[in-house]
Amino acid sequence: MSASLFEELKRRNVFRVGVSYLVLAWIVIQVTSIAVPALHLPDWVNSLVFYFGLIGFPFALFFAWAFEITPDGIKREADVDRSQSIAPQTGRYLDYTIIALLSVALLYFVWESRFETDTLTQPEVAAEHTPASISKVISIAVLAFENMSSDKEQSFFSDGISEEILNVLVKVPGLDVSSRTSSFQFKGRDIGIPAIAKELKVRYVVEGSVRKAGDNIRVTAQLIDSTNDKHLWSDTYDRPLNIENVFVIQDEIAGSIVQALSDVLGTNQIAVKVDKSTNNLDAYELYLKARTLFHARIDLDIADQLLVQAIDKDANFSKAWGIRSALQSLMVEYGYSDNSIDNVDRLTVEYAKTAIGLNPNSATAFAAMGLMMYNSNVDLRTQYNWEEIFELYEKALSIEPTSASALNWQGLSYLSVGELDEALKSFKQCIEYEPYYTPCVDNQMVMLGYMGTDDEAVKAFLDALDSGLVKLDQASYFLPLLARLNKELVFKSVTNLQTVLFGWRRHDELYDAYRNPGEIYTELITDIKRFSESNRVSEPTYLRMILLYIGDYDALPFTLSMWDKSLYNYRQSPQFHSFIKKSNVLKYWQNNGFPKQCKPQGKVDFYCD
Structure with a gap:
């Protein structure tokens, strides 16, 4: 130039x-x-x-x-x-x-x-860097330990050890620990640590194996930095098989992981301690079996029997009492028990109080009592103050902030009092902690549809189907949305499912009724009830919801759907007003303020859009 x-x-x-x-x-x-x-x-x-x-x-x-x-x-x-x-x-x-x-x-x-964070997109942050120059938040996942025992039924034991280690690491400041449902989805899948870490969006991964042989146990564990697939720490523990050693091994593994990450965490002194919940190995193994079934919401009656055996071996086993308190309502809800409601309520309180008496930090017991009171209110049995119910959930979450059960039940309770934004917040927070926890995934997607966010609801349901978290018959919750979107083929495919109205002859009329909400289709209601009584519809919840949408207001409302925008006429009905008053919801509104879709009318009445 x-x-x-x-x-x-x-x-x-x-x-x-x-x-x-x-x-x-x-x-x-x-x-x-x-x-x-x-x-x-x-x-x-x-x-x-x-x-x-x-x-x-x-x-x-x-x-x-x-x-x-x-x-x-x-x-x-x-x-x-x-x-x-x-x-x-x-x-x-x-x-x-x-x-x-x-x-x-x-x-x-x-x-x-x-505000820079420790993620896979920042591989330059290595353990040898000084604490002052890096983030104090480290992402880590604990995979389900592989069962190396000859008895493949012992996988519950290896799962239990890895879950206990995960539960300890969750409490360590500076560690962002991937949820159990997220980490355990890779059980049995050989796709490599870097790929797993990328999918979970974590940098560090803990994996291991457990072998029980006679009177001995061998546990192998390793901590891996996924950015270079390098083992930062590994060890093998060969010990006699007894309850003391099981907890000691978990302690040592968790402590070694924290120590290996101490430079990155910015401290060398973080105390970790596994909760030694029982002194009886047999009771502990029975509890682990029951907890696996409780998480999966399957064979809940068997889970309850396993906990009975565990408590027989150790009457002071607080965790066993806590899960047993939650199971009483869930067994009825999921069809594993025909116990009377009054007995369910009594046993829930009895077992929960026992758990809390043994351990004041029994989060599951507090949440279970909240669930029992919620069910009692919406079923119009004994009436409890909603403030007390929410206090129980808050107590549970103060002890265990990531408790998916507590967040899910809290969301349902907020929904019952019309606090839709708070309900959705609880479900979303639950999914943030446990992305594959089916009850929260189910409730969130249903709420999105009922709140009128049709595109979000459809996407949520497709994502849930893609992940294998829901069954097609759960699209029954989306019938109003499908009718609004003119999805006649999908609508009738759902109503013709075996669990819904398979074999009934008037699906055209039902679709037309959904397309024109607000009227009371008396003759159609009568025919559906006649059909269901003679054909024993296997999922009465879906039937109850279908009848509500075509004008059958006399049955107790399905609380998930009663705020659906399609049910405006129902919310003007005497039945809805009676339910709100008898379930203590109106009293809650009068003490704490009305939700945005409702307003007071005089001192003893209200109006909801």
């Missing part, structure tokens, strides 16, 4: 314009990268902003070269008298602009560095 050209570029402020443009473009791109996910915008917006910035750069330089800003406006540079040019003043303004933009960029860089 000749000297004369260089000087001319300086005189016309081309260099200053170029620098200003690049700094400003960089700031805009950084702000966009934050705004796009925060505003739930599509990823292509980031690319579009970048391309516009790139394309605009040569145009900015050309403008600076060919034109000049004058007191009379923008003119071609060739038409400006050099003696009248204000290019030097414009250059000074551009200098100030560059300084200001660089200051903003520097502030942003400092801010971003301060």
